[in-house]
Structures are given as structure tokens and as C-alpha cells.
Amino acid sequence: MDFAVDWTKRIDFDLLRRERTKSLSGQIKKHKLDAILCFKAENIRYMTGYRPLWWPISFLTRNAGIMVADKEPILFPTSGCYERCRDTMYWMSKENIRPLATMEDPGIVEEEIKKKFAPAFKELGITKGRIGIDHVSMLTLMKLQEAFPKADFVNGDHCVLDAQVVKNSEEIKCMRASSQMAAIAMDRAIRSIRLGIRECEVLAEAMHALYSNGMEVPQCNLIVTSGDGTAPLRRFASDKQINQDELVFMDLGGCFNGYFSDFTRTVIFGRPNAQHKKIYRAVYEMMEAIKRTLIPGNTNAQVNKAARQVVIDHGFKGHDYLGLLGHSIGVTGLTYPIVGEIAAKSEHEVVLKPGMIFSLEPGIFIPGIPGGGGVRLEDTILVTETGNEVLTTTPYDERLLS
Numbered sequence: 001m002d003f004a005v006d007w008t009k010r011i012d013f014d015l016l017r018r019e020r021t022k023s024l025s026g027q028i029k030k031h032k033l034d035a036i037l038c039f040k041a042e043n044i045r046y047m048t049g050y051r052p053l054w055w056p057i058s059f060l061t062r063n064a065g066i067m068v069a070d071k072e073p074i075l076f077p078t079s080g081c082y083e084r085c086r087d088t089m090y091w092m093s094k095e096n097i098r099p100l101a102t103m104e105d106p107g108i109v110e111e112e113i114k115k116k117f118a119p120a121f122k123e124l125g126i127t128k129g130r131i132g133i134d135h136v137s138m139l140t141l142m143k144l145q146e147a148f149p150k151a152d153f154v155n156g157d158h159c160v161l162d163a164q165v166v167k168n169s170e171e172i173k174c175m176r177a178s179s180q181m182a183a184i185a186m187d188r189a190i191r192s193i194r195l196g197i198r199e200c201e202v203l204a205e206a207m208h209a210l211y212s213n214g215m216e217v218p219q220c221n222l223i224v225t226s227g228d229g230t231a232p233l234r235r236f237a238s239d240k241q242i243n244q245d246e247l248v249f250m251d252l253g254g255c256f257n258g259y260f261s262d263f264t265r266t267v268i269f270g271r272p273n274a275q276h277k278k279i280y281r282a283v284y285e286m287m288e289a290i291k292r293t294l295i296p297g298n299t300n301a302q303v304n305k306a307a308r309q310v311v312i313d314h315g316f317k318g319h320d321y322l323g324l325l326g327h328s329i330g331v332t333g334l335t336y337p338i339v340g341e342i343a344a345k346s347e348h349e350v351v352l353k354p355g356m357i358f359s360l361e362p363g364i365f366i367p368g369i370p371g372g373g374g375v376r377l378e379d380t381i382l383v384t385e386t387g388n389e390v391l392t393t394t395p396y397d398e399r400l401l402s
Helices: 013-030 041-048 079-086 108-126 139-147 157-164 168-193 199-212 272-291 299-312
Strands: 036-038 064-067 074-076 129-133 153-154 223-226 246-253 263-269 324-328 335-341 357-362 361-366 374-376 379-383 388-391
Touching: 013 036, 013 041, 013 168, 036 157, 041 064, 041 074, 041 157, 064 079, 064 108, 074 108, 108 168, 108 223, 129 157, 139 153, 139 168, 139 263, 153 263, 157 335, 157 388, 168 199, 168 263, 168 379, 199 223, 199 246, 199 335, 263 272, 263 374, 272 299, 272 361, 299 324, 299 335, 335 357
Parallel strands: 036 129, 129 153
Antiparallel strands: 036 064, 064 074, 223 246, 246 263, 324 335, 324 357, 357 379, 361 374, 379 388
């Protein structure tokens, strides 16, 4: 977003990587693992700093990373990225960057495990012991078990997730920049709304702003929907034209240097009706309850309880609230810890600590209201030593609060 200059200190990426390695090493020990083997793109990036080729498909067969506590990891980038990685990833030893064939073909899986993984495992001394895996295809797991019969392959996903929960100082700087990028896109999207413009055209304005500011990839599908498309919520942008006195719902975000932003604003085009204001006021007060309770020492369960009580206090039913109240965010757009999944009651209760960052997204969705009955306000919020800091500062719609 800005040119590098010699008169101000910005993101120290070397420090960022060192702190991530330190955190991951600590969790490998805490989880009593001899090594962690990662196939998820975000976890490989956290481990090694490797920027992947983003695809709208599974990444699990194209890249891998292996790490033993207190040692440099070994990165297996997809073969098409191998030369670029060796040329640019100065923080890793070149011999620890090794090409990986796309492991979709059964024969390739078997060959890569024998020719690539087996030597790496031997070098690291992990042909036996507890090897944590974050996520893997069934075929790859079976071939790993055949190749290393003395190793115990166990669930290692939460080893990496636990390492990522509390962000270091440079990660927080990345998250601020990513949120700023999303705010610019949101401003462009809001200002583009006019009578007859299509939802996909509004999203195009946002995407232009995001990519113009260096975004790597959208946070998700990204949503611009309006009118009846807000309840039940339609989670994409269509060719529908925006009409007078309709709610417009925009959920936007992107990835900056591996760190994701995600936030939502619902605005009115024209004049709101009384029901619009009632729903919006309730959602706004849910967010205010979140901001009061998302502080060190409280738990995710307390945040959820405080927000959902507002729904009841405003006379809405429990089923008027849709989906997830919130989630952690960082090297992926949605991750553990979770806050208030309405479809389940069993998420782990987590004590909030400084350095945790959550995307909180209260909403109420009631079909059949003229101009639409779905409202969500979503902000990315950093837990600090004394409370919290909202990273997504785009104003709410005052016309819906008046």
C-alpha cells in the first residue's frame, strides 16, 4: 500500500517469521509431537513464509512443510513455484526448499513419499515417533503409514492453530494494513451505490480497490446482496439491480502478505422503514455488547451470551439470528477459536488474551420485509492489554440508527 522508505519503521517481516517459528516450536513441544507435517496452505505459510498460488480448489495435494521443534523447516512447494521460492525466500536454506509434484495421481503420491518425504524424515530423525498432520488426503495418509510403519501419525491441526491464536507485533501490523485495505474497498463499494446499479458492479468496484492496493486473494466469495436477497441471506453478488429504499449488504475482505481482513456493512439506499431501523438498532447494540465483553480474562462464551441477550431484549426470536457470531482471523479468513456457532453448542471455551484477533459478525435476518430484512455488522477486533481495538473503522449507517 505504501512505498518502502528509510525514515519510518513499518512491518519487520524477518521478526514476524522468527516469532512464528518460535511459537510453532513451542506448540510442537507442548503437544508432545516429534514433528509437524502441514498440507494446508495457511499453515505452510505460517511455518515457512511460502506464498502459495491460490486456487479455488483444495490445496492439500500441491504443497507441504515439515518442521521439528527448534529446527528450520523443510518446504515442498509445488514444482511450478520451486525456482521462484529458491530465488526469493532468502530466510530459508536453499537445500531445505525441494519441489513437490501435484499429488493427485496415486502413482505420483507413492513416488513422492518415497523420493521426497522419506529422505526428509530420515534427515530430521522422525521415521518413528509422533508426527502431527494438520490435514491430508486419505491416499496420502495411507501411503505415509505404509512408508513409515514405526511412526504414529496423529491429529496435528490444533498444534498449528494454537500457535497462531495470539498474534505477534508484526502480525498485528499486517492485520491493520489488511483491514485498511478492506476499508478502502468498502468505501468505494458504498459510494458506488446508485439506482439501477447491479450488485456485481458494486462488488467489481470493491475488487478493483482491493487488487489495486496489493491484495493477494479475496477473503472468501465476497458478498454484495440487496433487498430480498438479505433475508434469507444470499451469500454472493448477482446481476440484480439495486432499487430505491432497499438494504444493501456488503461482506468484503482480502489477504495482505498472508493476513486476512473481513468485515460487513449493511446500508440503506434511499429511506429506511421502521422495521429496518428496529433490526439495525438491535444488531448495532449486539456489536456494542461484543465490544464491552471482548476483553482479556473474559471468554468467548461470555461474548456470545452478551450478544445473544440483546436479540432477546429487542423482542426477536433466537432463530432470527443466523449462523456464527464470530471467529478468529489471521493467516486464514476463518479459524479457531469460534464464538457462538448457532448450529452447535460445543465449541471450546477459550479465555481471551491480548494479541487475539476476532471477526465478530452479529446479524438478524427476517424474510418478507419490504426492502429486505437482513442486517449484519461485522468488525475485526484486536484484544489488547486494556480492552480491545477495532481494526475496521468504516462508520455504521447513521440513517438506520436515527
